Every structure is written in C-alpha cells, then in structure tokens.
Amino acid sequence: MPYFDVASTAPLHPLARQALLSALDEGWADPARLYRDARQARMLLDAARETVAAELGARPDEVSFTTSGTQANQLAVLGALAGNHRKGRHLAHSAVEHSSVLHAAEQHEASGGGVSAVPVDRLGRVSAPDFAAALRADTALACLQSANHEVGTLQPVAEVGTLCAEAGVPLLVDAAQSAGRLDLPEGWSLLTASAHKWGGPAGVGVLAVRKGVRYRSPLPADDREGGRVPGYVNVPGAIAAAVALRAVRQEAKRLNPVLSARIARLRDQLPGLVPDLTVLGDPDRRLPHLLTFSCLYVDGEALLGELDRAGFAVSSGSSCTSSTLTPSHVLAAMGVLTEGNIRVSLPPDCTDADIDGFLEVLPAAVAAVRSHLDAPSAGPVKQGTLVLDTLGRRCPIPVIELAKHFGEVPVGGLVVVLSDDEAARLDIPAWCEMREQEYAGEAAAAEYSAGADRPGRAYLVRRLS
Amino acid sequence: MPYFDVASTAPLHPLARQALLSALDEGWADPARLYRDARQARMLLDAARETVAAELGARPDEVSFTTSGTQANQLAVLGALAGNHRKGRHLAHSAVEHSSVLHAAEQHEASGGGVSAVPVDRLGRVSAPDFAAALRADTALACLQSANHEVGTLQPVAEVGTLCAEAGVPLLVDAAQSAGRLDLPEGWSLLTASAHKWGGPAGVGVLAVRKGVRYRSPLPADDREGGRVPGYVNVPGAIAAAVALRAVRQEAKRLNPVLSARIARLRDQLPGLVPDLTVLGDPDRRLPHLLTFSCLYVDGEALLGELDRAGFAVSSGSSCTSSTLTPSHVLAAMGVLTEGNIRVSLPPDCTDADIDGFLEVLPAAVAAVRSHLDAPSAGPVKQGTLVLDTLGRRCPIPVIELAKHFGEVPVGGLVVVLSDDEAARLDIPAWCEMREQEYAGEAAAAEYSAGADRPGRAYLVRRLS
Numbered sequence: 038m039p040y041f042d043v044a045s046t047a048p049l050h051p052l053a054r055q056a057l058l059s060a061l062d063e064g065w066a067d068p069a070r071l072y073r074d075a076r077q078a079r080m081l082l083d084a085a086r087e088t089v090a091a092e093l094g095a096r097p098d099e100v101s102f103t104t105s106g107t108q109a110n111q112l113a114v115l116g117a118l119a120g121n122h123r124k125g126r127h128l129a130h131s132a133v134e135h136s137s138v139l140h141a142a143e144q145h146e147a148s149g150g151g152v153s154a155v156p157v158d159r160l161g162r163v164s165a166p167d168f169a170a171a172l173r174a175d176t177a178l179a180c181l182q183s184a185n186h187e188v189g190t191l192q193p194v195a196e197v198g199t200l201c202a203e204a205g206v207p208l209l210v211d212a213a214q215s216a217g218r219l220d221l222p223e224g225w226s227l228l229t230a231s232a233h234k235w236g237g238p239a240g241v242g243v244l245a246v247r248k249g250v251r252y253r254s255p256l257p258a259d260d261r262e263g264g265r266v267p268g269y270v271n272v273p274g275a276i277a278a279a280v281a282l283r284a285v286r287q288e289a290k291r292l293n294p295v296l297s298a299r300i301a302r303l304r305d306q307l308p309g310l311v312p313d314l315t316v317l318g319d320p321d322r323r324l325p326h327l328l329t330f331s332c333l334y335v336d337g338e339a340l341l342g343e344l345d346r347a348g349f350a351v352s353s354g355s356s357c358t359s360s361t362l363t364p365s366h367v368l369a370a371m372g373v374l375t376e377g378n379i380r381v382s383l384p385p386d387c388t389d390a391d392i393d394g395f396l397e398v399l400p401a402a403v404a405a406v407r408s409h410l411d412a413p414s415a416g417p418v419k420q421g422t423l424v425l426d427t428l429g430r431r432c433p434i435p436v437i438e439l440a441k442h443f444g445e446v447p448v449g450g451l452v453v454v455l456s457d458d459e460a461a462r463l464d465i466p467a468w469c470e471m472r473e474q475e476y477a478g479e480a481a482a483a484e485y486s487a488g489a490d491r492p493g494r495a496y497l498v499r500r501l502s
Numbered sequence: 503m504p505y506f507d508v509a510s511t512a513p514l515h516p517l518a519r520q521a522l523l524s525a526l527d528e529g530w531a532d533p534a535r536l537y538r539d540a541r542q543a544r545m546l547l548d549a550a551r552e553t554v555a556a557e558l559g560a561r562p563d564e565v566s567f568t569t570s571g572t573q574a575n576q577l578a579v580l581g582a583l584a585g586n587h588r589k590g591r592h593l594a595h596s597a598v599e600h601s602s603v604l605h606a607a608e609q610h611e612a613s614g615g616g617v618s619a620v621p622v623d624r625l626g627r628v629s630a631p632d633f634a635a636a637l638r639a640d641t642a643l644a645c646l647q648s649a650n651h652e653v654g655t656l657q658p659v660a661e662v663g664t665l666c667a668e669a670g671v672p673l674l675v676d677a678a679q680s681a682g683r684l685d686l687p688e689g690w691s692l693l694t695a696s697a698h699k700w701g702g703p704a705g706v707g708v709l710a711v712r713k714g715v716r717y718r719s720p721l722p723a724d725d726r727e728g729g730r731v732p733g734y735v736n737v738p739g740a741i742a743a744a745v746a747l748r749a750v751r752q753e754a755k756r757l758n759p760v761l762s763a764r765i766a767r768l769r770d771q772l773p774g775l776v777p778d779l780t781v782l783g784d785p786d787r788r789l790p791h792l793l794t795f796s797c798l799y800v801d802g803e804a805l806l807g808e809l810d811r812a813g814f815a816v817s818s819g820s821s822c823t824s825s826t827l828t829p830s831h832v833l834a835a836m837g838v839l840t841e842g843n844i845r846v847s848l849p850p851d852c853t854d855a856d857i858d859g860f861l862e863v864l865p866a867a868v869a870a871v872r873s874h875l876d877a878p879s880a881g882p883v884k885q886g887t888l889v890l891d892t893l894g895r896r897c898p899i900p901v902i903e904l905a906k907h908f909g910e911v912p913v914g915g916l917v918v919v920l921s922d923d924e925a926a927r928l929d930i931p932a933w934c935e936m937r938e939q940e941y942a943g944e945a946a947a948a949e950y951s952a953g954a955d956r957p958g959r960a961y962l963v964r965r966l967s
Contacts, residue, residue: 038537038538038539040539042531042532042535042537045531045532045534045535046530046531046532046734048530049526049530054526057526058523061514061519061522061703065511065513065514065704066507066510066511066815067507067510067511067817069510070507070510070815070817071803071806071807071810071817071818072503072507072806072809072810072814072815072816073503073810073815074503074505074815075815104569104570104573104705104733104736105569105732105733105734106733106734107724107732107733107734108569108732108733111721111722111732115722136724137722137724137732137733140722140723140724140732141722143722143723144721144722144723231734233734238526238736238738239530239734239735239736239737239738239739240569240705240706240734240736240739241705242733256576256609257576257580257602257605257606257608257609258605258608258609259572259601259602259605267570267572267573267576267602267605268569268570268571268572268573268602268707269511269570269571269572269696269698269704269705270704271569271703271704271705272704273703273704274704274705338536341536341537342536344537345536345537345538349537350531350535350537350538350539350540351537352532352535352536353536
C-alpha cells in the first residue's frame, strides 16, 4: 500500500530502528544516577544531543529533548512569553502556524495577553513586511514556521528573522516539517521540531533555545533537560531520533530532487485528470515532498475512504476529516477552497509506479464521491433571486447545490445559498474565484428564508458569465 | 553487575521488548488518520488502553497515556485544581510525595493557592486522621502516594480515600512505585503511574481520571488522549507499556514473597554488619522489593561510588547526591538521618548470591568512606561549652566532628556545632535520637563564634550519658 502521508508521521528510519534496539540494551538506565550503566546512558544521551545540535545548527546546551513537537511548541511559546514578560505580553504569529502554536496563543490570550495573526497570501506565505508590521513595542515573541504543514509553502524565515532581530523580538521557528529535509534558515531564537516527522521514533521532540534568549519554563520545576522539559528522559528514543536525523540529512541531497520531480508530475498532471481540482500552495518555494489540492463538490473524508480502498494512504486538512468539524485554518487563511482537500506527502521509498498508480486511481475516486452525493431540490425564488436551502447539510453539499443550479439564473442574476455549515463561508467565495463569478457577500439566512427565524447564513453569488 | 535500582527505572520486560518491536512494525502510523495502517495503530492503542485500564482497575475512557509519571502528576495536580476551582484553591498532600507533586504544589502556591503538607511519622507514613484534619471546606484536591519512593512505606490510601470521599475532596493517588507490584487500593479519583518503573519503556506514563471527577487541562487545547495530554501519541510505547504491566502483574504473585524475603534478610543482617547503620521505613507495611538505610558519618555520594566499583548499582536520596544539594525532603519529613543514605530496590532476576555479595561488600565500602573523611580540629571552648566549627564543610563532616569530640565534655555539658550545611539541621537531631543524647536547639552561629559576623547556624547538643 503506497504510503503518501509522511507529513503526519514518517516510518521509522532503518538506522533509527537499529539504534533504538541497541539503545534499549545500552541506554536503558537512569542517566541521573551514579553507576556504570547510568553513566553510559548519560554519555549516549549527551552524544544524541550533540548530534541533534550539530544537524540543527545549535549548541548542545541549547538543545532539550521534549516528548513531541506539540509539547516543544507549547513550551517554546509559553516559556518565551514568560521569560520576556517585562517587554510586554504581545505575541505575533502567522495565521497558518501549527495548531499547537495557535492553541498556546489562545491560552496566552485567555490569560490577558495580546495576539496578532499575520495574514498569508493565496499561496499560504506571509510577507516579511506584513510580519514586521505586526511587531509592536510590547511584542515578547514572534512565531513563524519554516514550512507550512498543510500546503508545503516555505516561509521567509531569514527575512523575518532579520526584521525581528532589528525589533528586538525573539523569533520561534517551528521547523517540524522541514527539519532533516532542508537546511534551517538563520535567524531563529527558539527552534522546535518533531522526530517522528523525520524518521525518528514517536515520543521525541526538540526544543532549542539560543544562548541568551530569555526563557522561563511555564511548567512546575524539574531539573531535567536544562530545566526546560520535566519528566524522565526517553534516552533510547533520543538516540534513535538523533541517528535518524543525521541519516535523513545525508540522504536529503540525493532524495530532494527525486521527490521534487515526482511532486512536479502530480502538480502538472492532476488538474488535467480531475475536473475542478485546484493545486494549493507555492509552486516554487515549497517542501520537496508535499503537495495539496482541493476538489470541488467533494467530501474530503469520503475521498480519503475511496483512496484507502484503492490502496493509497493520504490525509486531508478538510473540514470533513478533522475531529472538530471546523475548516482547516490554513486553507481558510489562504482564502482557497477547503472542500475535498487532500495532502500527498511522499516517503523516501516512493516509486514512479506509485505516482502512476495515484494518477490512475484519483479520477475515478473523485468521480465516485461526486456521484454519491445527493442533489437536493432548489428552494423558492424570492425577489428575483434563486434561493438554495442547504440548511442542516454539510460540506460539500452547499457548493454542489450552488454549481448545479447556477445556470438557472440569467447573467446578472443572484443565487443565494442558505447554509449553517462553517465551511460554506470559505468555500462559496473560493468557488466564485475559481469560476470567475462575483461573490456578493453574506446576510442572515432568515432574510432569504420562507421560515420565520431560521438559523444560519445566506451567501450571495452574482452570475457574471 | 547486580542492578539494585529498579525504583529509578526497571529494565525493559522481555515481553515488552517483543511487543515494542512488533508495534514498531504494526502500530507506527498516526492513529488519527483514516487509512488502513492508521486504523490498525488506533486499534492497537485502544487495546493498550483497555489492558492498562483493566490492570489498574479503571475504565478505558478514564485512562490517558502521558509521556512520563512526572507529566502525569503535574497534569493531575494542576488539572484537578483547575477543574475544582469553584470549591476553592486549597491543596493537601503528604509531606513525602514525589517531587513532581511537590513542584506542582509550589507552582499552585506561587499563583496564590493554599497548600498543606500532612506530616509523616518516623516510618514515613501519614496517619489517616492527620490527613483528614488537613482537609478544609475549600480543599480542591488531596494527594497521597500509594507507596513512598525513597523508603517503600505504604500509605493508608483506602482509609484516606474514604475520608476524602466523606469530605467531598477528590484524591490523587500517585501509584508510580506500586503499580504492577501491588493491587491498587480503592478510593482514588485520579491515579498516576510511570511505565518504566514497571518494566515498560521510557516515555510512557498513565493518568486516569475517574468518570465524574472534574478535570480541566492546564495546558493549551489539544484533542488527543481525551483532551488531557497534548501531543502525538507514542503508540508503540503505549503497547509495550501495556504488555509489561500485564506481565508483571501476573508475575507479582510469585515474585513478591521472594523479593520480600530477600529484603528481610538485608533488613535483619545489615545493622549487625555495619556499625551505626539505621534501616528506614515501615518494616511491615512496605513495598516488597525496596529497602533504605542511612549510615552515620558517611558521604552518600562517596558510598555510591564505592559500591559502583564493587559492582553494585544502587541509588540514594541523600543530600550529597541530588543535583540541588538539599537534603531528601522525605527523610527530612521523617526526622531521620539523611547522611550516607542508600536505597536498594531489587529487580525480578535478583539472586540470593547477589544479596550475599551485597552483604559482603557493604561493610568494607562504608569503612572505606569513613576512613577517607578528614578530622578537623576542635574550635575554642567558650562559656563552658565545646564549640566545633565546621562552617564551609559539607555533610557528613558536622556529625562526624560532633561524634568525635562529644566525649570531651562531661555529662551535662554542651557541644555546639557550627554549620552552614542544610543537612546538619536534620542530621544532628537525628544523631541525638540515635545516641539518646539531648538536642538542645539551634541559634545563630555568630553567637558562639569567635568571628564577628559568621554566617550559618549553631546546633546545641547536651551530653546525657
């Protein structure tokens, strides 16, 4: 079964597996103790730290092992804000950071801090001047990912790093998606990463804090990992993580162009194979192994299921697959179609045959999902407009209804879609942009509904052609 | 090399090692995804949760996997306090809880909460009535370990659980030292444990929250592990932890009497083999595999070194080995000698020959440490008392000086020990108790010193015999 989801988790690197097995035998003891096996565990942990530091461009005493990338981000955000609280309580981050950064920002905001989200363009990229404009005299921390986890767009970290340094603001760079694949840009004050994304084991993350950067742990005191990460250290995990990182960094030179060429094939051929498919993200400044696209009139979860049955493991940032049922905040910030979203991220052992297979399977999978979706009847026409009542129905039904009945109004006419699905607010404007029709704003559903006090919103689309 | 430190970390159980290797192959995918390998990882994680829940006497939906016992305790303390904040902000805990509980309590106190530490007797045990007396109308959480990690004393959890239930106070039971070895008592509202203490891998802990107990995560939002533990779940680790727990629980019936008999041999024979050795902890209500003793006039770190050279891996709660250089809070709370402290905790594969070897080696090791310690000269006599100036000298020198020169004053006379080592405050009274002499209190060192403003304290001992 071709595995196209390394951006969720990469299979354990063969050398990391070997290192883990050895470390279970050699590095099992408590590194804080004072006997031979403990000293050996401590030496192995020190060696793992030195390797990770060297590969990430940090000093060993700047590197702490965490238990996940999420924990690393939470500690980095809250620890840097606590350490710099005298400067102020303002946090600036891009709108497309990983949820662990956004949730830490929410907690900061709930406790009275200020937060600014820097917008991105339709490719998912922040502009360095926009980011600089968000920095204030009381900004205690700025956060910018090295590359976006949903669409693969690289961020201008070096430029933002320079601007942050000029403003005296420490910069946290979440490098979870690029560590091991691409060299890290200069300019970070805090750096985070996650070992299972680079072929290391689950349960190991990295938090690096540059010498001189103020940091105060937000958690109860504990003297392990330089006082930054409480709890018994997973020494075998750290060793395996270090071995994997060194290995993938060496392999990246050879592998990146190969993966990049495979992604380019997908990028070139997919839109011609599947109607109404849009490839997302920056076509040039991007991760080598990752591609995301959205398909109009498709339920992302159903499409994942079709692809699974066809033997392909992929994931989705679509509203329909997340447990919270809210649309992907990344795609929303980009202002692109969120429905029918698929993220392909290729493993090192991907073959051309796997790509051929995916290109062959996808059109039928999309067609199957589209054919399964029912067509509800149109609502009553009122004031010369066509009202489509999709209240109570989930993504992608509202957009499907819009597309099916759009031809029923003359050029210049208005179609009103009633929906209480949060994704419609994003996807109806995105459909208008794709179809070059005019999105004419939204209103309360009750204004266009026959019923007295219907919930939900009305989305207005004017036919231009 | 006989390993006598399973209370720090137990070697990976052979069945857990096998399970870990299988799980690296079968349970490597992201359990949150929607393809075959992900479903398999999710099923394995569910099975691991069911096993751990069954072995701990919990429901599967009450159990979350954490990344360590320390994290489990931090989350349990802060999460239960946050969830019950309407009841009040008071926390009651025994004085001998694990440092992760105490540090969480310190953070709570620093943020304005109230904390009461319930004292223990000289065996390290709280009394249930004392614990009940510490509960107040505004007590939001009580914490009591199942067994003490330094001296092995079992706590009256069931009795305290009943009293807490009557008072409407949730009880957190830190079961890190007993889980897998002894059945858990009834009465817990929250339960924590650490897999590497029972033969599971590092990087896995357990937090169980009883259905209906109020809990609010103190960390930024994350939907994994029931919203209780943020970050990507270490599925292979959880599986190996579950397999180890089931295995050690099955083995405990056979193993506990064997280990208990070996500990009894040490308890019986050690005081006769080494002069001025005191065995600590409850002789009856105790963990089966753990024994702690202190040796007068011994530097604990030096003794660990001697035992390591002799091939024995043990640890110490002594002031001289912890990185903070403060005396063990457990031994301090018990009011017993903190110096020359050694904790022996036996692994499943311990042999009678290992015990024989330890009994043979220890007397020489203690004698070697004692002979290496210099004897400083006595200070000037003032006002009819003998003043021993040990300012600037570390444990166990103050007590050694006291013992060496004690005979120089007549019965009824006073010996004053000047010391700036925090351990002296604990160990000089403990020495008095052991020697049946009178501890007559303390004063500023300057009161008994020839110098004008010497720092440190003066400890007064009256000779009774």
